[in-house]
Amino acid sequence: MMIKHLNPREKIVVVVGLVVLLFLFVWFALLSPYFKTMGTLERKIVTHQQNLQKVETMREQISQLRQQLAGVKVAKQGAKPLFSLVENMAVQTGVREQLLSMRPQPVTTQGQFRQQLVEIRLEKISLSQVVKLLHAIEYRSGGVQVKSMQIKPRFEDRSMLDVNMVLMSLESL
Numbered sequence: 001m002m003i004k005h006l007n008p009r010e011k012i013v014v015v016v017g018l019v020v021l022l023f024l025f026v027w028f029a030l031l032s033p034y035f036k037t038m039g040t041l042e043r044k045i046v047t048h049q050q051n052l053q054k055v056e057t058m059r060e061q062i063s064q065l066r067q068q069l070a071g072v073k074v075a076k077q078g079a080k081p082l083f084s085l086v087e088n089m090a091v092q093t094g095v096r097e098q099l100l101s102m103r104p105q106p107v108t109t110q111g112q113f114r115q116q117l118v119e120i121r122l123e124k125i126s127l128s129q130v131v132k133l134l135h136a137i138e139y140r141s142g143g144v145q146v147k148s149m150q151i152k153p154r155f156e157d158r159s160m161l162d163v164n165m166v167l168m169s170l171e172s173l
């Protein structure tokens with residue numbers, strides 16, 4: 001009703017104002033939330049794709065570890081107890097004289113596996129002998145791993161070391 005009393009220029013201003021208000025309403029009520037939601041969803045898609053790639057990588061690693069474990073199972077058949085293996089490695093690497101003590105720990109069962117632990121203590125051993133022993137454990141032991149290790153230099157001769165190690169092997173039941 002009031003629009004009928006307005007002159008043509010005022011009618012144009014009112015129509016332009018209504019169009020601007022309609023555009024702002026559409027933008028803030030519909031388009032802006034839509035674009036924000038789409039951006040958030042695209043970021044989530046990228047994140048989930050990256051997570052999926054990580055899961056695929058982990059799946060491949062698990063598959064490789066299972067194959068390695070199957071190889072260890074075959075090698076473990078008829079294998080000696082961990083205590084004997086460690087003693088033989090000490091003799092082979094020439095550290096038997098520095099071997100102060102070997103203490104087998106209680107055998108534990110975790111799922112389908114039995115875990116054997118042996119704590120060894122070496123005194124007055126050189127760094128090269130430690131490296132030689134670790135190399136033997138890594139490459140000649142048939143599945144023995146170093147679970148923990150402490151190395152301390154000796155007070156009277158800093159070139160000699162005291163080493164405490166816990167060695168571990170897993171066997172399937």
